[in-house]
Amino acid sequence: MSFLSYKELIEEGDTVILYLSANSMHALRVVRTILNKNNESVENVFQTTYGALKVANLVGKSFGSKVELTRGWAYVLHPTPELWTLTLPHRTQINYGTDISMIVFQLEIGPGSLVVEAGTGSGSLTHALARSVRPGGTVCTFDFHEQRVAVAKEEFDSHGLASVVEARHRDVCEHGFGQELDGRADAIFLDLPHPWLVIKHALKAYKQSGKSNL
Ligand SMILES: C[S@@+](CC[C@H](N)C(=O)[O-])C[C@H]1O[C@@H](n2cnc3c(N)ncnc32)[C@H](O)[C@@H]1O
Structure with a gap:
Protein backbone atom coordinates (compact mmCIF):
# COMPACT_ATOMS: atom_id res chain seq x y z
CA MET A 1 0.00 0.00 0.00
CA THR A 80 -3.27 10.00 5.22
CA PRO A 81 -0.37 11.98 6.70
CA GLU A 82 -2.92 13.87 8.84
CA LEU A 83 -4.49 10.70 10.25
CA TRP A 84 -1.06 9.16 10.78
CA THR A 85 0.01 12.21 12.83
CA LEU A 86 -3.02 11.64 15.07
CA THR A 87 -2.41 7.91 15.55
CA LEU A 88 1.31 7.19 15.20
CA PRO A 89 3.32 5.52 17.95
CA HIS A 90 5.20 8.36 19.67
CA ARG A 91 8.93 7.94 20.11
CA THR A 92 9.45 11.69 20.51
CA GLN A 93 7.51 14.93 20.60
CA ILE A 94 6.00 15.46 17.17
CA ASN A 95 4.74 18.18 14.85
CA TYR A 96 0.93 18.36 14.57
CA GLY A 97 -1.33 19.27 11.66
CA THR A 98 -1.69 23.03 12.17
CA ASP A 99 2.07 23.57 12.46
CA ILE A 100 2.74 21.11 9.64
CA SER A 101 0.46 23.11 7.30
CA MET A 102 2.39 26.29 8.10
CA ILE A 103 5.76 24.53 7.74
CA VAL A 104 4.91 23.04 4.34
CA PHE A 105 3.50 26.39 3.16
CA GLN A 106 6.48 28.43 4.32
CA LEU A 107 9.05 25.99 2.94
CA GLU A 108 7.50 26.64 -0.51
CA ILE A 109 7.94 23.01 -1.54
CA GLY A 110 6.10 21.05 -4.18
CA PRO A 111 6.50 18.18 -6.64
CA GLY A 112 10.18 17.66 -7.45
CA SER A 113 11.56 19.49 -4.41
CA LEU A 114 14.45 18.13 -2.40
CA VAL A 115 13.75 18.71 1.29
CA VAL A 116 16.17 18.04 4.12
CA GLU A 117 14.74 17.37 7.57
CA ALA A 118 16.43 16.91 10.98
CA GLY A 119 15.51 15.22 13.24
CA THR A 120 13.24 12.54 11.95
CA GLY A 121 11.80 11.88 15.41
CA SER A 122 8.57 9.90 15.03
CA GLY A 123 8.24 10.72 11.33
CA SER A 124 5.11 12.81 11.71
CA LEU A 125 6.31 15.75 9.63
CA THR A 126 8.16 13.45 7.22
CA HIS A 127 4.90 11.89 5.99
CA ALA A 128 3.49 15.33 5.09
CA LEU A 129 6.75 16.41 3.44
CA ALA A 130 6.78 13.20 1.36
CA ARG A 131 3.28 13.87 0.04
CA SER A 132 4.20 17.46 -0.82
CA VAL A 133 7.29 16.63 -2.90
CA ARG A 134 5.98 13.69 -4.87
CA PRO A 135 6.17 12.95 -7.72
CA GLY A 136 9.82 13.41 -8.48
CA GLY A 137 10.93 14.88 -5.15
CA THR A 138 12.90 13.55 -2.21
CA VAL A 139 12.88 14.00 1.55
CA CYS A 140 16.27 13.32 3.17
CA THR A 141 15.56 12.98 6.85
CA PHE A 142 18.30 12.68 9.52
CA ASP A 143 18.36 11.57 13.13
CA PHE A 144 21.24 10.69 15.44
CA HIS A 145 19.20 8.09 17.36
CA GLU A 146 19.93 4.81 15.58
CA GLN A 147 16.88 2.87 16.72
CA ARG A 148 14.55 5.78 15.90
CA VAL A 149 15.96 5.83 12.37
CA ALA A 150 15.45 2.07 12.00
CA VAL A 151 11.82 2.18 13.17
CA ALA A 152 11.02 5.24 11.06
CA LYS A 153 12.58 3.59 8.00
CA GLU A 154 10.48 0.49 8.52
CA GLU A 155 7.36 2.67 8.73
CA PHE A 156 8.28 4.69 5.63
CA ASP A 157 8.82 1.45 3.70
CA SER A 158 5.58 -0.16 4.82
CA HIS A 159 3.69 3.06 4.00
CA GLY A 160 4.95 3.03 0.42
CA LEU A 161 7.27 6.01 0.88
CA ALA A 162 10.56 4.25 0.09
CA SER A 163 10.91 5.96 -3.29
CA VAL A 164 10.47 9.41 -1.76
CA VAL A 165 12.01 9.30 1.74
CA GLU A 166 15.66 8.58 2.56
CA ALA A 167 16.13 8.11 6.32
CA ARG A 168 19.73 8.55 7.45
CA HIS A 169 21.49 8.03 10.76
CA ARG A 170 23.74 10.99 11.50
CA ASP A 171 24.48 13.71 14.03
CA VAL A 172 23.83 16.74 11.87
CA CYS A 173 25.22 19.21 14.43
CA GLU A 174 28.58 17.42 14.32
CA HIS A 175 28.72 16.13 10.77
CA GLY A 176 26.24 18.14 8.67
CA PHE A 177 24.19 16.54 5.90
CA GLY A 178 26.93 14.95 3.81
CA GLN A 179 28.74 16.06 0.67
CA GLU A 180 26.25 14.44 -1.66
CA LEU A 181 23.65 17.03 -0.64
CA ASP A 182 25.92 20.06 -1.07
CA GLY A 183 24.15 22.72 -3.12
CA ARG A 184 21.05 20.56 -3.73
CA ALA A 185 18.42 21.33 -1.07
CA ASP A 186 15.37 23.41 -1.94
CA ALA A 187 14.28 23.53 1.69
CA ILE A 188 15.64 22.54 5.09
CA PHE A 189 13.60 22.08 8.25
CA LEU A 190 15.26 21.70 11.66
CA ASP A 191 13.37 20.31 14.65
CA LEU A 192 16.12 19.49 17.15
CA PRO A 193 17.44 21.02 20.38
CA HIS A 194 20.35 23.10 18.99
CA PRO A 195 19.34 24.21 15.49
CA TRP A 196 21.87 27.08 15.47
CA LEU A 197 24.69 24.51 15.37
CA VAL A 198 23.34 23.30 12.01
CA ILE A 199 23.17 26.67 10.23
CA LYS A 200 26.66 26.39 8.68
CA HIS A 201 25.83 22.91 7.37
CA ALA A 202 22.45 24.08 6.08
CA LEU A 203 24.14 26.86 4.10
CA LYS A 204 26.29 24.23 2.37
CA ALA A 205 23.32 22.00 1.56
CA TYR A 206 21.13 24.75 0.14
CA LYS A 207 21.01 25.41 -3.60
CA GLN A 208 23.32 28.34 -4.17
CA SER A 209 21.19 30.04 -6.77
CA GLY A 210 18.05 29.75 -8.79
CA LYS A 211 14.65 28.59 -7.82
CA SER A 212 13.34 25.23 -6.73
CA ASN A 213 11.84 22.85 -9.27
CA LEU A 214 8.36 24.31 -8.70
C1 LIG B 1 11.25 16.60 18.46
S1 LIG B 1 11.98 15.25 17.60
C2 LIG B 1 11.49 15.58 15.91
C3 LIG B 1 10.03 15.26 15.68
C4 LIG B 1 9.62 15.26 14.23
N1 LIG B 1 9.67 16.60 13.66
C5 LIG B 1 8.22 14.68 14.09
O1 LIG B 1 7.31 15.43 13.68
O2 LIG B 1 8.01 13.49 14.36
C6 LIG B 1 13.68 15.70 17.60
C7 LIG B 1 14.58 14.62 17.03
O3 LIG B 1 15.83 15.21 16.77
C8 LIG B 1 16.82 14.24 16.98
N2 LIG B 1 18.10 14.94 17.16
C9 LIG B 1 18.48 15.70 18.20
N3 LIG B 1 19.73 16.18 18.01
C10 LIG B 1 20.15 15.70 16.81
C11 LIG B 1 21.34 15.82 16.06
N4 LIG B 1 22.39 16.54 16.51
N5 LIG B 1 21.43 15.19 14.86
C12 LIG B 1 20.39 14.45 14.39
N6 LIG B 1 19.23 14.30 15.06
C13 LIG B 1 19.11 14.90 16.27
C14 LIG B 1 16.34 13.47 18.20
O4 LIG B 1 16.92 12.17 18.25
C15 LIG B 1 14.82 13.45 17.98
O5 LIG B 1 14.43 12.25 17.37
Missing part, protein backbone atom coordinates in the same frame (compact mmCIF):
# COMPACT_ATOMS: atom_id res chain seq x y z
CA SER A 2 0.99 3.63 -0.26
CA PHE A 3 0.07 6.71 1.71
CA LEU A 4 0.67 8.61 -1.52
CA SER A 5 -2.25 7.18 -3.50
CA TYR A 6 -5.65 5.75 -2.69
CA LYS A 7 -6.92 2.26 -3.32
CA GLU A 8 -10.34 0.69 -2.86
CA LEU A 9 -9.86 -2.56 -0.97
CA ILE A 10 -7.92 -3.44 2.16
CA GLU A 11 -5.22 -6.09 1.72
CA GLU A 12 -3.11 -8.00 4.17
CA GLY A 13 -0.13 -5.91 5.34
CA ASP A 14 -1.91 -2.57 4.84
CA THR A 15 -2.01 0.11 7.50
CA VAL A 16 -5.55 1.32 8.19
CA ILE A 17 -7.08 3.88 10.53
CA LEU A 18 -9.82 2.57 12.77
CA TYR A 19 -12.06 5.58 13.39
CA LEU A 20 -14.26 5.36 16.51
CA SER A 21 -14.76 9.13 16.89
CA ALA A 22 -12.86 12.33 16.16
CA ASN A 23 -11.07 11.88 19.48
CA SER A 24 -10.52 8.14 19.22
CA MET A 25 -8.65 6.67 16.27
CA HIS A 26 -6.11 3.88 16.01
CA ALA A 27 -3.59 2.97 13.32
CA LEU A 28 -3.62 -0.81 12.72
CA ARG A 29 -1.46 -3.06 10.61
CA VAL A 30 -3.65 -5.65 8.93
CA VAL A 31 -1.87 -8.84 9.92
CA ARG A 32 -3.61 -12.07 10.90
CA THR A 33 -1.40 -12.97 13.86
CA ILE A 34 0.74 -11.14 16.39
CA LEU A 35 3.14 -12.24 19.12
CA ASN A 36 1.84 -12.21 22.69
CA LYS A 37 3.86 -11.49 25.86
CA ASN A 38 5.16 -15.08 25.85
CA ASN A 39 6.35 -14.71 22.25
CA GLU A 40 3.60 -17.04 21.01
CA SER A 41 1.81 -16.35 17.75
CA VAL A 42 -1.88 -15.58 18.46
CA GLU A 43 -4.85 -14.28 16.45
CA ASN A 44 -4.68 -10.49 16.03
CA VAL A 45 -7.70 -9.18 17.94
CA PHE A 46 -7.70 -5.42 18.55
CA GLN A 47 -9.52 -4.16 21.66
CA THR A 48 -11.38 -0.83 21.62
CA THR A 49 -13.82 0.95 23.95
CA TYR A 50 -16.59 -0.49 21.75
CA GLY A 51 -15.33 -4.05 21.91
CA ALA A 52 -13.02 -6.24 19.90
CA LEU A 53 -12.14 -6.42 16.21
CA LYS A 54 -10.69 -9.46 14.47
CA VAL A 55 -8.17 -7.64 12.33
CA ALA A 56 -8.07 -10.35 9.65
CA ASN A 57 -11.76 -9.62 8.93
CA LEU A 58 -10.71 -6.28 7.43
CA VAL A 59 -9.11 -7.98 4.42
CA GLY A 60 -11.29 -7.39 1.34
CA LYS A 61 -13.36 -4.60 2.96
CA SER A 62 -13.51 -1.19 1.25
CA PHE A 63 -11.68 1.71 2.78
CA GLY A 64 -14.31 4.00 4.29
CA SER A 65 -16.66 1.17 5.23
CA LYS A 66 -18.33 0.58 8.58
CA VAL A 67 -17.08 -2.45 10.48
CA GLU A 68 -18.63 -4.27 13.41
CA LEU A 69 -16.96 -4.47 16.79
CA THR A 70 -18.26 -6.79 19.48
CA ARG A 71 -20.02 -3.90 21.26
CA GLY A 72 -20.45 -1.34 18.51
CA TRP A 73 -18.96 -0.26 15.22
CA ALA A 74 -16.23 1.87 13.67
CA TYR A 75 -15.13 3.16 10.27
CA VAL A 76 -12.01 1.87 8.63
CA LEU A 77 -10.24 4.72 6.81
CA HIS A 78 -7.45 4.97 4.27
CA PRO A 79 -4.39 6.45 6.00
Whole structure:
Protein backbone atom coordinates (compact mmCIF):
# COMPACT_ATOMS: atom_id res chain seq x y z
CA MET A 1 0.00 0.00 0.00
CA SER A 2 0.99 3.63 -0.26
CA PHE A 3 0.07 6.71 1.71
CA LEU A 4 0.67 8.61 -1.52
CA SER A 5 -2.25 7.18 -3.50
CA TYR A 6 -5.65 5.75 -2.69
CA LYS A 7 -6.92 2.26 -3.32
CA GLU A 8 -10.34 0.69 -2.86
CA LEU A 9 -9.86 -2.56 -0.97
CA ILE A 10 -7.92 -3.44 2.16
CA GLU A 11 -5.22 -6.09 1.72
CA GLU A 12 -3.11 -8.00 4.17
CA GLY A 13 -0.13 -5.91 5.34
CA ASP A 14 -1.91 -2.57 4.84
CA THR A 15 -2.01 0.11 7.50
CA VAL A 16 -5.55 1.32 8.19
CA ILE A 17 -7.08 3.88 10.53
CA LEU A 18 -9.82 2.57 12.77
CA TYR A 19 -12.06 5.58 13.39
CA LEU A 20 -14.26 5.36 16.51
CA SER A 21 -14.76 9.13 16.89
CA ALA A 22 -12.86 12.33 16.16
CA ASN A 23 -11.07 11.88 19.48
CA SER A 24 -10.52 8.14 19.22
CA MET A 25 -8.65 6.67 16.27
CA HIS A 26 -6.11 3.88 16.01
CA ALA A 27 -3.59 2.97 13.32
CA LEU A 28 -3.62 -0.81 12.72
CA ARG A 29 -1.46 -3.06 10.61
CA VAL A 30 -3.65 -5.65 8.93
CA VAL A 31 -1.87 -8.84 9.92
CA ARG A 32 -3.61 -12.07 10.90
CA THR A 33 -1.40 -12.97 13.86
CA ILE A 34 0.74 -11.14 16.39
CA LEU A 35 3.14 -12.24 19.12
CA ASN A 36 1.84 -12.21 22.69
CA LYS A 37 3.86 -11.49 25.86
CA ASN A 38 5.16 -15.08 25.85
CA ASN A 39 6.35 -14.71 22.25
CA GLU A 40 3.60 -17.04 21.01
CA SER A 41 1.81 -16.35 17.75
CA VAL A 42 -1.88 -15.58 18.46
CA GLU A 43 -4.85 -14.28 16.45
CA ASN A 44 -4.68 -10.49 16.03
CA VAL A 45 -7.70 -9.18 17.94
CA PHE A 46 -7.70 -5.42 18.55
CA GLN A 47 -9.52 -4.16 21.66
CA THR A 48 -11.38 -0.83 21.62
CA THR A 49 -13.82 0.95 23.95
CA TYR A 50 -16.59 -0.49 21.75
CA GLY A 51 -15.33 -4.05 21.91
CA ALA A 52 -13.02 -6.24 19.90
CA LEU A 53 -12.14 -6.42 16.21
CA LYS A 54 -10.69 -9.46 14.47
CA VAL A 55 -8.17 -7.64 12.33
CA ALA A 56 -8.07 -10.35 9.65
CA ASN A 57 -11.76 -9.62 8.93
CA LEU A 58 -10.71 -6.28 7.43
CA VAL A 59 -9.11 -7.98 4.42
CA GLY A 60 -11.29 -7.39 1.34
CA LYS A 61 -13.36 -4.60 2.96
CA SER A 62 -13.51 -1.19 1.25
CA PHE A 63 -11.68 1.71 2.78
CA GLY A 64 -14.31 4.00 4.29
CA SER A 65 -16.66 1.17 5.23
CA LYS A 66 -18.33 0.58 8.58
CA VAL A 67 -17.08 -2.45 10.48
CA GLU A 68 -18.63 -4.27 13.41
CA LEU A 69 -16.96 -4.47 16.79
CA THR A 70 -18.26 -6.79 19.48
CA ARG A 71 -20.02 -3.90 21.26
CA GLY A 72 -20.45 -1.34 18.51
CA TRP A 73 -18.96 -0.26 15.22
CA ALA A 74 -16.23 1.87 13.67
CA TYR A 75 -15.13 3.16 10.27
CA VAL A 76 -12.01 1.87 8.63
CA LEU A 77 -10.24 4.72 6.81
CA HIS A 78 -7.45 4.97 4.27
CA PRO A 79 -4.39 6.45 6.00
CA THR A 80 -3.27 10.00 5.22
CA PRO A 81 -0.37 11.98 6.70
CA GLU A 82 -2.92 13.87 8.84
CA LEU A 83 -4.49 10.70 10.25
CA TRP A 84 -1.06 9.16 10.78
CA THR A 85 0.01 12.21 12.83
CA LEU A 86 -3.02 11.64 15.07
CA THR A 87 -2.41 7.91 15.55
CA LEU A 88 1.31 7.19 15.20
CA PRO A 89 3.32 5.52 17.95
CA HIS A 90 5.20 8.36 19.67
CA ARG A 91 8.93 7.94 20.11
CA THR A 92 9.45 11.69 20.51
CA GLN A 93 7.51 14.93 20.60
CA ILE A 94 6.00 15.46 17.17
CA ASN A 95 4.74 18.18 14.85
CA TYR A 96 0.93 18.36 14.57
CA GLY A 97 -1.33 19.27 11.66
CA THR A 98 -1.69 23.03 12.17
CA ASP A 99 2.07 23.57 12.46
CA ILE A 100 2.74 21.11 9.64
CA SER A 101 0.46 23.11 7.30
CA MET A 102 2.39 26.29 8.10
CA ILE A 103 5.76 24.53 7.74
CA VAL A 104 4.91 23.04 4.34
CA PHE A 105 3.50 26.39 3.16
CA GLN A 106 6.48 28.43 4.32
CA LEU A 107 9.05 25.99 2.94
CA GLU A 108 7.50 26.64 -0.51
CA ILE A 109 7.94 23.01 -1.54
CA GLY A 110 6.10 21.05 -4.18
CA PRO A 111 6.50 18.18 -6.64
CA GLY A 112 10.18 17.66 -7.45
CA SER A 113 11.56 19.49 -4.41
CA LEU A 114 14.45 18.13 -2.40
CA VAL A 115 13.75 18.71 1.29
CA VAL A 116 16.17 18.04 4.12
CA GLU A 117 14.74 17.37 7.57
CA ALA A 118 16.43 16.91 10.98
CA GLY A 119 15.51 15.22 13.24
CA THR A 120 13.24 12.54 11.95
CA GLY A 121 11.80 11.88 15.41
CA SER A 122 8.57 9.90 15.03
CA GLY A 123 8.24 10.72 11.33
CA SER A 124 5.11 12.81 11.71
CA LEU A 125 6.31 15.75 9.63
CA THR A 126 8.16 13.45 7.22
CA HIS A 127 4.90 11.89 5.99
CA ALA A 128 3.49 15.33 5.09
CA LEU A 129 6.75 16.41 3.44
CA ALA A 130 6.78 13.20 1.36
CA ARG A 131 3.28 13.87 0.04
CA SER A 132 4.20 17.46 -0.82
CA VAL A 133 7.29 16.63 -2.90
CA ARG A 134 5.98 13.69 -4.87
CA PRO A 135 6.17 12.95 -7.72
CA GLY A 136 9.82 13.41 -8.48
CA GLY A 137 10.93 14.88 -5.15
CA THR A 138 12.90 13.55 -2.21
CA VAL A 139 12.88 14.00 1.55
CA CYS A 140 16.27 13.32 3.17
CA THR A 141 15.56 12.98 6.85
CA PHE A 142 18.30 12.68 9.52
CA ASP A 143 18.36 11.57 13.13
CA PHE A 144 21.24 10.69 15.44
CA HIS A 145 19.20 8.09 17.36
CA GLU A 146 19.93 4.81 15.58
CA GLN A 147 16.88 2.87 16.72
CA ARG A 148 14.55 5.78 15.90
CA VAL A 149 15.96 5.83 12.37
CA ALA A 150 15.45 2.07 12.00
CA VAL A 151 11.82 2.18 13.17
CA ALA A 152 11.02 5.24 11.06
CA LYS A 153 12.58 3.59 8.00
CA GLU A 154 10.48 0.49 8.52
CA GLU A 155 7.36 2.67 8.73
CA PHE A 156 8.28 4.69 5.63
CA ASP A 157 8.82 1.45 3.70
CA SER A 158 5.58 -0.16 4.82
CA HIS A 159 3.69 3.06 4.00
CA GLY A 160 4.95 3.03 0.42
CA LEU A 161 7.27 6.01 0.88
CA ALA A 162 10.56 4.25 0.09
CA SER A 163 10.91 5.96 -3.29
CA VAL A 164 10.47 9.41 -1.76
CA VAL A 165 12.01 9.30 1.74
CA GLU A 166 15.66 8.58 2.56
CA ALA A 167 16.13 8.11 6.32
CA ARG A 168 19.73 8.55 7.45
CA HIS A 169 21.49 8.03 10.76
CA ARG A 170 23.74 10.99 11.50
CA ASP A 171 24.48 13.71 14.03
CA VAL A 172 23.83 16.74 11.87
CA CYS A 173 25.22 19.21 14.43
CA GLU A 174 28.58 17.42 14.32
CA HIS A 175 28.72 16.13 10.77
CA GLY A 176 26.24 18.14 8.67
CA PHE A 177 24.19 16.54 5.90
CA GLY A 178 26.93 14.95 3.81
CA GLN A 179 28.74 16.06 0.67
CA GLU A 180 26.25 14.44 -1.66
CA LEU A 181 23.65 17.03 -0.64
CA ASP A 182 25.92 20.06 -1.07
CA GLY A 183 24.15 22.72 -3.12
CA ARG A 184 21.05 20.56 -3.73
CA ALA A 185 18.42 21.33 -1.07
CA ASP A 186 15.37 23.41 -1.94
CA ALA A 187 14.28 23.53 1.69
CA ILE A 188 15.64 22.54 5.09
CA PHE A 189 13.60 22.08 8.25
CA LEU A 190 15.26 21.70 11.66
CA ASP A 191 13.37 20.31 14.65
CA LEU A 192 16.12 19.49 17.15
CA PRO A 193 17.44 21.02 20.38
CA HIS A 194 20.35 23.10 18.99
CA PRO A 195 19.34 24.21 15.49
CA TRP A 196 21.87 27.08 15.47
CA LEU A 197 24.69 24.51 15.37
CA VAL A 198 23.34 23.30 12.01
CA ILE A 199 23.17 26.67 10.23
CA LYS A 200 26.66 26.39 8.68
CA HIS A 201 25.83 22.91 7.37
CA ALA A 202 22.45 24.08 6.08
CA LEU A 203 24.14 26.86 4.10
CA LYS A 204 26.29 24.23 2.37
CA ALA A 205 23.32 22.00 1.56
CA TYR A 206 21.13 24.75 0.14
CA LYS A 207 21.01 25.41 -3.60
CA GLN A 208 23.32 28.34 -4.17
CA SER A 209 21.19 30.04 -6.77
CA GLY A 210 18.05 29.75 -8.79
CA LYS A 211 14.65 28.59 -7.82
CA SER A 212 13.34 25.23 -6.73
CA ASN A 213 11.84 22.85 -9.27
CA LEU A 214 8.36 24.31 -8.70
C1 LIG B 1 11.25 16.60 18.46
S1 LIG B 1 11.98 15.25 17.60
C2 LIG B 1 11.49 15.58 15.91
C3 LIG B 1 10.03 15.26 15.68
C4 LIG B 1 9.62 15.26 14.23
N1 LIG B 1 9.67 16.60 13.66
C5 LIG B 1 8.22 14.68 14.09
O1 LIG B 1 7.31 15.43 13.68
O2 LIG B 1 8.01 13.49 14.36
C6 LIG B 1 13.68 15.70 17.60
C7 LIG B 1 14.58 14.62 17.03
O3 LIG B 1 15.83 15.21 16.77
C8 LIG B 1 16.82 14.24 16.98
N2 LIG B 1 18.10 14.94 17.16
C9 LIG B 1 18.48 15.70 18.20
N3 LIG B 1 19.73 16.18 18.01
C10 LIG B 1 20.15 15.70 16.81
C11 LIG B 1 21.34 15.82 16.06
N4 LIG B 1 22.39 16.54 16.51
N5 LIG B 1 21.43 15.19 14.86
C12 LIG B 1 20.39 14.45 14.39
N6 LIG B 1 19.23 14.30 15.06
C13 LIG B 1 19.11 14.90 16.27
C14 LIG B 1 16.34 13.47 18.20
O4 LIG B 1 16.92 12.17 18.25
C15 LIG B 1 14.82 13.45 17.98
O5 LIG B 1 14.43 12.25 17.37
